[in-house]
Amino acid sequence: MVREARPEELPSIGALRVEAYERGGFLRPGDPYAGTLRALGRQGDGTVLVAEDGGRLLGTIMLAAGAATELAGTAGAADIRALAVAPGSQGRGVGRRLLRAAISRAAAAGVHRLLLSTQPTMRAAHSLYESEGFRRAPELDWQPVPGYTLLVYETAVPRRPGQSRRSPGGTENLVP
Secondary structure, rough: EEEEEOOHHHHHHHHHHHHHHHHHHOOOOOHHHHHHHHHHOOOOOOOEEEEEOOOOEEEEEEEEOHOOOOOOOOOOOOEEEEEOOOHOOOOOOOHHHHHHHHHHHHHHEEEEEEEEOOOOOHHHHHHHHHHHOOOHHHOOOEEEEOOEEEEEEEEEEOOOOOOOOOOOOOOOOOOO
């Protein structure tokens, strides 16, 4: 099941992100970015979704818009951030379900363009993004720190005919 995270789950979600990134070789122990991964969503800076099975958190993804974004600086655009699947749950389609849920929530909120940053070594994630309609946007690649380039992917989010701006979770604005 994929649902919106509850506030009391955010510390566990942050720990899941860090563990997934470290075990995947995408974050060195002690890297300052671990603090960012732990904090995402705690300040109301986006909508955090989780996949769970029997109360156990399997993975997470976050949608961000407005000032909370790294890439989407225009109305109707949003970022996907921090897709992470717990190491023991990888390879079971959890990441795909989370990505699809994020796209669906964005569409319901009236978002028409989704963007995301990814590390060059996250090849499995690149394949997932491409299989779900994201395309590389190399003109948007950027460096959060000198010498370290993040790759950018983007996709158009079509609005379904008759779709309201109200999200399935009952909130008017999915992302701040």
